Amino acid sequence: MLKQLMSVMVALVLGSAAMAQSGPLRLTITDGVIEPLPYAVPTFQAETVEATQVAVDLTRLVARDLTGTGLFREIPSSAFISQPSAFTQAVAYPDWRAINAQALITGAVTVSGNQLVVKFRLFDVFSGAEMGGGLQFAGTVEGWRRMGHKVSDAVYSRITGETGYFDSRVVYVAETGPKDQRQKRLAVMDYDGANTQFLTDSGALVLAPRFSPNGDRVLYTSFESGFPRINILDVASVGRRQLTTAQGEIAFSPRFSRDGNQVIYSLANGGNTDIYRSELGSGAAVRLTSAPSIETAPSLSPDGTQIVFESDRSGSQQLYIMSANGGEARRISFGDGSYGTPVWSPRADLIAFTKQNAGRFHIGVMRTDGSEERLLTASFLDEGPTWSPNGRVIMFSRETQGVSGTSALYSVDISGRNLQPVAVPGGASDPSWGPLQP
Amino acid sequence: MKLLTKVALTVLVLGTAACTRPDRFGADGADGANGPMDGASAQAGVSDPTSPLYFNQTIGDRVLFVVNSSTLSDQGKTILAGQARWLQTNADYLAIIEGHADERGTREYNIGLGFRRANAVREYLVSLGVPTNRLRVTSYGKERPVQVCSTESCYSENRRAVTVISIASLS
Numbered sequence: 001m002l003k004q005l006m007s008v009m010v011a012l013v014l015g016s017a018a019m020a021q022s023g024p025l026r027l028t029i030t031d032g033v034i035e036p037l038p039y040a041v042p043t044f045q046a047e048t049v050e051a052t053q054v055a056v057d058l059t060r061l062v063a064r065d066l067t068g069t070g071l072f073r074e075i076p077s078s079a080f081i082s083q084p085s086a087f088t089q090a091v092a093y094p095d096w097r098a099i100n101a102q103a104l105i106t107g108a109v110t111v112s113g114n115q116l117v118v119k120f121r122l123f124d125v126f127s128g129a130e131m132g133g134g135l136q137f138a139g140t141v142e143g144w145r146r147m148g149h150k151v152s153d154a155v156y157s158r159i160t161g162e163t164g165y166f167d168s169r170v171v172y173v174a175e176t177g178p179k180d181q182r183q184k185r186l187a188v189m190d191y192d193g194a195n196t197q198f199l200t201d202s203g204a205l206v207l208a209p210r211f212s213p214n215g216d217r218v219l220y221t222s223f224e225s226g227f228p229r230i231n232i233l234d235v236a237s238v239g240r241r242q243l244t245t246a247q248g249e250i251a252f253s254p255r256f257s258r259d260g261n262q263v264i265y266s267l268a269n270g271g272n273t274d275i276y277r278s279e280l281g282s283g284a285a286v287r288l289t290s291a292p293s294i295e296t297a298p299s300l301s302p303d304g305t306q307i308v309f310e311s312d313r314s315g316s317q318q319l320y321i322m323s324a325n326g327g328e329a330r331r332i333s334f335g336d337g338s339y340g341t342p343v344w345s346p347r348a349d350l351i352a353f354t355k356q357n358a359g360r361f362h363i364g365v366m367r368t369d370g371s372e373e374r375l376l377t378a379s380f381l382d383e384g385p386t387w388s389p390n391g392r393v394i395m396f397s398r399e400t401q402g403v404s405g406t407s408a409l410y411s412v413d414i415s416g417r418n419l420q421p422v423a424v425p426g427g428a429s430d431p432s433w434g435p436l437q438p
Numbered sequence: 439m440k441l442l443t444k445v446a447l448t449v450l451v452l453g454t455a456a457c458t459r460p461d462r463f464g465a466d467g468a469d470g471a472n473g474p475m476d477g478a479s480a481q482a483g484v485s486d487p488t489s490p491l492y493f494n495q496t497i498g499d500r501v502l503f504v505v506n507s508s509t510l511s512d513q514g515k516t517i518l519a520g521q522a523r524w525l526q527t528n529a530d531y532l533a534i535i536e537g538h539a540d541e542r543g544t545r546e547y548n549i550g551l552g553f554r555r556a557n558a559v560r561e562y563l564v565s566l567g568v569p570t571n572r573l574r575v576t577s578y579g580k581e582r583p584v585q586v587c588s589t590e591s592c593y594s595e596n597r598r599a600v601t602v603i604s605i606a607s608l609s
Contacts, residue, residue: 179541179586205581207545226534227576228549250553250576253546266546270575271508271557273550294550310547316506317547340544354544380588383544399541401588430545 070418175427288326332370552577
C-alpha cells in the first residue's frame with residue numbers, strides 16, 4: 001500500500017551528479033529518481049595523540065549524517081587505493097576516481113587539553129578541484145558531536161546548495177510506562193537522538209512542546225493543575241512559568257510566531273475551542289476564530305501573514321488557511337478522510353499534516369492551495385509532523401497498537417523516501433525540530 | 439459578586455487538590471473503589487447514598503460516547519439524571535467533569551473533543567438544576583485511557599466523560 005502511495009510521489013534527484021564528469025559537483029534536490037552520490041571520508045588525521053579516538057568518532061558521525069540523508073552513499077575504506085597521509089597533502093584524484101568517489105572529504109583533528117580543533121576540506125573528485133575553502137571549528141572536547149555535525153552541514157550545503165540540518169536540536173516528550181500508566185516528560189536531544197536531556201520531571205502530564213524560532217524557549221501544554229494550560233520554558237536555565245493570556249485558564253496547542261514575541265494557541269471555553277493570538281510580553285490576546293466548532297493546531301506561514309489550522313466546522317477535521325489576523329478561512333484539504341496538525345514548511349511552499357483515513361494514519365504534505373497531496377507514511381498511528389530547518393525532512397511520532405503499544409520518533413524526507421527511526425532512548429512523541437545552531 | 443464566587447471556588451478546589459486533581463491515574467480509573475475518594479471511603483461506604491463512593495459505583499460516574507461524537511445517549515442521560523439528583527441532594531460537593539477520547543485521533547483535536555464531551559455533560563446537569571458554579575470541565579484528550587487494547591470494545595470505554603466528585607465542601 002505504501003509503495004502504491006509513493007509511486008505518485010516526487011523523489012529526489014541527483015541533478016548533475018550523474019554528469020559529474022562534465023561539470024562541477026552539484027546535487028540538486030528536486031524531482032525525479034535518485035542514485036545516492038558516492039563519497040569517501042577517510043578517517044580524519046589525528047594531529048595529536050589525544051585526538052586519535054575523537055578523530056575516528058567524528059569521522060563516523062559525519063558519515064552517518066551524510067549517509068542518513070539518503071542522498072549520499074559512503075564508499076567503504078576497504079575500497080580505498082590510497083589514504084591521505086597529511087591534511088595539506090595534494091589529493092591523488094586518480095585514486096578516488098578509480099573507485100568512483102565523486103566527493104572526497106578530508107579532515108584533521110587536534111586535541112590540546114580540553115580544546116578540540118577540527119579542520120576539513122571537500123573535493124570534487126571528477127573536476128579535480130576543491131569545493132570551497134578549508135574550514136576550521138574549535139570548541140571543547142565534549143562538544144565534538146556538534147563540530148562533526150557542522151562539518152556535515154558544510155559538506156551538505158556545498159554539494160546541494162541548500163543549508164543543512166545536522167547541527168540542530170529537537171524538543172520532544174519522553175515517554176515511559178504502558179498506555180494506561182504513561183509518564184511524560186519534556187526532553188531535548190540532538191537531531192540524531194544523541195545528548196538527551198530532560199527539561200521537566202514526570203510529576204505532571206506534558207504535551208506538544210514547540211521550540212521558539214531561535215531555540216531559546218519552549219512552549220508546551222501542561223496538565224499540572226488538572227486543566228490544560230500553556231507553559232513557557234527557558235531552555236538554558238530550564239526555568240518555566242505559566243503563560244499569561246487574557247483568558248488563560250484553559251489553553252493548549254501553542255506555537256511561537258516567527259519573531260518569537262507572540263504565541264498562537266487554542267483556548268477552550270466550555271465545549272468550544274477557538275484560536276487566539278497573544279503577546280508574550282503583555283498577555284494581550286486577540287480571538288482569531290469564532291465558529292462553534294473545534295479550531296486548533298494553528299501554524300503560521302514563514303512570512304507571518306497567514307495561519308493554517310484544523311477545524312471540524314464541515315463535520316470532519318479539515319485544514320483551513322486564514323489571515324494571521326483571523327477572519328474568513330478557506331478550506332484546503334478535500335481528499336478522503338480527515339486532516340489535522342498542519343505545519344507550514346520553513347520554505348513556505350508546503351503544509352505537512354496528519355491524515356486519518358480508512359483506519360490508517362499518514363503523514364503527508366500538500367501545497368498551500370491544497371494541491372499535490374502526497375502521503376509519505378502509513379501506519380496504525382502516525383501523527384504530529386515537524387520540519388527540519390531546511391524543509392527537506394519531516395520528523396513525527398509513530399505509536400504502535402495494543403496493550404504493549406509504545407511511541408517512537410521517525411523521520412522521512414518529503415519525497416517519502418528514507419523513512420527511518422530516530423535513535424532516541426526510550427519512548428518518545430511530539431517532536432519539534434529547532435533551528436540550525438549558530 | 440460573580441468574581442467572588444469564582445475566587446472562592448478556585449481556592450477551595452486548589453485547597454483540596456490532593457483529592458480533586460484529576461491528573462493522576464486512578465482518579466477516574468475503571469476501579470471506582472480506588473478512585474479519588476480514598477480518604478472518605480473508610481467512613482462512607484458504597485451503601486451510604488450520600489457517599490461519593492455511592493455516586494461513583496451505584497449511580498455511575500461516567501457516560502460513554504460514539505466515535506467523534508459528544509451526543510448523550512439515552513443511557514447516558516439516565517446516569518446523568520442520577521448524578522444531578524445526587525449533586526442536588528449533596529449540595530456540599532463540587533464536580534470536575536473530565537472529557538476523554540480514544541487513541542484514534544490526533545492529540546490536539548482529541549483535547550477539543552474531550553472538552554466538547556465534558557461540556558455536553560455539564561450542560562445536561564445544569565439543565566436538570568445543578569448550579570453552574572459547582573461544575574468545572576476539563577479534557578485529557580487521549581492521554582488517559584482506562585483500557586489499553588486497540589479494539590472497539592476498549593475504545594468505547596475510553597470515549598467517556600467522568601464526573602469526578604470533590605470532597606471539598608462549600609459550607
